[in-house]
Amino acid sequence: MEYREYGKTGKKVSAIGFGGMRFGKDEDYSAEVVRRANALGINYFDTAPFYCNDRSEDIFGKAFQKMPEQFYVSTKSSVNSEPTADKVRWRIENSLKRMGLEKINFFHMWCIMDLSQYERVMAPGGPYEGALKAKEEGLIDHLVFSTHCKGADIRKIIEDEVFEGVLLGYNAINHPYRQEGVEAAREHKLGVATMNPLGGGLIPQHGQYFSFLKQWHEETVSQAALRFNASRRGITVTLAGMGTLEEVEENIKTLDHPLTFGTEKLKEIQEKIGKGFDTLCTTCSYCMKCPKKIKISSYLEAYNLMVLDSVDRMNNHLDWLREKGSLKETDVSPAECTACGACEALCTQKLPIIQRLQEMTRMAK
Ligand code: SF4
Numbered sequence: 544m545e546y547r548e549y550g551k552t553g554k555k556v557s558a559i560g561f562g563g564m565r566f567g568k569d570e571d572y573s574a575e576v577v578r579r580a581n582a583l584g585i586n587y588f589d590t591a592p593f594y595c596n597d598r599s600e601d602i603f604g605k606a607f608q609k610m611p612e613q614f615y616v617s618t619k620s621s622v623n624s625e626p627t628a629d630k631v632r633w634r635i636e637n638s639l640k641r642m643g644l645e646k647i648n649f650f651h652m653w654c655i656m657d658l659s660q661y662e663r664v665m666a667p668g669g670p671y672e673g674a675l676k677a678k679e680e681g682l683i684d685h686l687v688f689s690t691h692c693k694g695a696d697i698r699k700i701i702e703d704e705v706f707e708g709v710l711l712g713y714n715a716i717n718h719p720y721r722q723e724g725v726e727a728a729r730e731h732k733l734g735v736a737t738m739n740p741l742g743g744g745l746i747p748q749h750g751q752y753f754s755f756l757k758q759w760h761e762e763t764v765s766q767a768a769l770r771f772n773a774s775r776r777g778i779t780v781t782l783a784g785m786g787t788l789e790e791v792e793e794n795i796k797t798l799d800h801p802l803t804f805g806t807e808k809l810k811e812i813q814e815k816i817g818k819g820f821d822t823l824c825t826t827c828s829y830c831m832k833c834p835k836k837i838k839i840s841s842y843l844e845a846y847n848l849m850v851l852d853s854v855d856r857m858n859n860h861l862d863w864l865r866e867k868g869s870l871k872e873t874d875v876s877p878a879e880c881t882a883c884g885a886c887e888a889l890c891t892q893k894l895p896i897i898q899r900l901q902e903m904t905r906m907a908k
């Protein structure tokens with residue numbers, strides 16, 4: 544395993560970190576998965592309340608009782624629904640209790656979507672104030688933030704110098720959108736964790752399209768995507784979601800080759816991305832607060848197939864979603880979209896959702 548300094552914290556974390564949002568139903572097995580990852584060198588474990596139907600922190604708690612090696616824990620507090628300093632304090636105490644810990648190493652102001660939300664986080668009596676107090680009392684080592692903002696806005700937050708690190712959605716598809724945030728973190732010597740390296744599963748699901756990421760014949764496209772993140776300058780730890788022992792082994796194998804990307808390969812990737820890969824929906828579902836209840840992520844998942852291939856592939860995918868019950872006859876059609884814009888304000892990729900739904904409606908005629 545390769546270990547890197549996380550900003551100015553004095554902590555060295557593994558280049559590949561453990562994302563705790565993919566556990567299955569068996570909690571003992573899941574705890575074993577965590578411990579196996581730790582035995583193989585992973586020392587950065589990321590969780591949050593509500594992950595895996597709110598079981599993730601409990602599973603980590605089980606695993607932490609018998610971890611083979613030293614480790615660091617990252618968890619989060621939501622900054623939505625107008626949380627107060629007191630509520631954040633309660634969440635910290637709750638996370639500590641669930642994981643059986645005395646201290647959280649990296650505590651995130653979770654999922655800052657834009658600068659106005661950041662202002663609410665920092666307001667007197669708000670979440671930051673609560674977390675800072677907990678840090679002063681020794682319940683937190685480092686106060687950090689997670690975000691889906693565009694790079695320029697991430698820079699603005701970093702320049703305020705109130706956080707010691709950042710967790711951002713970053714992968715081979717969307718990296719130009721957040722690159723400025725990584726650069727700002729590097730300039731200010733902040734730790735950078737990246738989430739969503741597989742584009743919400745989009746990269747392995749379309750392995751053939753994304754095979755251009757591979758540098759070695761024997762590596763999988765998922766390993767190539769992890770290597771892409773882990774090799775970028777300024778990125779400290781790349782989180783990979785792991786739910787099985789096999790996934791742990793596969794992710795660890797990424798280290799079989801150096802965590803680098805040659806200049807020529809990077810150029811090739813950037814050329815491909817320039818042809819439209821940065822416009823793909825990652826099916827993260829953050830936009831799913833449609834007042835009309837349109838299943839936006841399912842429709843945009845199908846739209847991806849048109850970007851990657853053809854209208855026929857998109858229509859085949861829509862048929863497949865209907866067959867497996869993800870889309871039903873009774874579901875509201877994209878034609879019902881009122882263009883209210885609520886989904887676009889929430890979209891982590893800042894996609895033109897309304898335009899896409901309108902395009903799909905026209906094609907369906
Ligand atoms: S713009 Fe359309 S799809 Fe988006 S939230 Fe509004 S009604 Fe729903």
Ligand code: SF4
Pocket residue numbers: 823824825826827828829830831839840843889890891892893894896
């Ligand atoms: S449209 Fe945007 S927010 Fe919604 S699932 Fe796709 S990437 Fe995520």
